[in-house]
Amino acid sequence: MARTTPTRTKRRNTVPVHTRARDAHKTTKRPKKPQGLDILGVGVIIAVVLVVLLTIAVPLRNYYHGQSEIARLESSIAAKQERKDKLLAEIDKYRSDEYIKQEARRRFGVMDEGETAFRIMDPRMDSGDTVTSEHREDIDEREWYTVLWDSVSEEAETDPAVADRPAE
Numbered sequence: 588m589a590r591t592t593p594t595r596t597k598r599r600n601t602v603p604v605h606t607r608a609r610d611a612h613k614t615t616k617r618p619k620k621p622q623g624l625d626i627l628g629v630g631v632i633i634a635v636v637l638v639v640l641l642t643i644a645v646p647l648r649n650y651y652h653g654q655s656e657i658a659r660l661e662s663s664i665a666a667k668q669e670r671k672d673k674l675l676a677e678i679d680k681y682r683s684d685e686y687i688k689q690e691a692r693r694r695f696g697v698m699d700e701g702e703t704a705f706r707i708m709d710p711r712m713d714s715g716d717t718v719t720s721e722h723r724e725d726i727d728e729r730e731w732y733t734v735l736w737d738s739v740s741e742e743a744e745t746d747p748a749v750a751d752r753p754a755e
Contacts, residue, residue, distance in 0.1 A: 624632075680686050691697040698704050727734060
């Protein structure tokens with residue numbers, strides 16, 4: 588028998604260029620994912636947006652609240668300052684010697700030295716007429732509607748001196 592040597596086929600360790608490009612193209616293809624976001628992705632985005640908004644909103648609210656409080660207090664201070672100025676002006680008026688003299692003349696009839704006071708008497712005034720009367724004399728025991736009816740139905744009392752005088 589003859590010796591047969593098995594023929595071995597030599598395997599190549601290298602890949603031809605044309606097959607390498609084809610194999611690389613096949614391995615890079617991945618299964619397609621849906622183009623839109625899934626529910627989990629939308630939920631994460633909404634949660635992040637809410638956290639950012641809350642992080643910004645609370646300090647902004649505090650800032651605007653503080654600004655409005657400052658404006659309110661400034662207007663209150665201005666009003667109180669105006670009131671204080673009015674009161675100080677009134678105090679200065681009461682401390683003034685001219686005002687004190689004026690009020691003493693008006694209220695108490697005080698005269699300066701060298702001035703003469705005159706009292707004018709009206710001749711038409713009767714000494715019997717008094718300006719004040721006792722309270723007991725003015726009490727009317729009639730009902731209110733009787734007083735009202737009498738004031739409408741009765742003629743006005745005329746003064747005899749005025750009635751006897753001829754018209755001019």
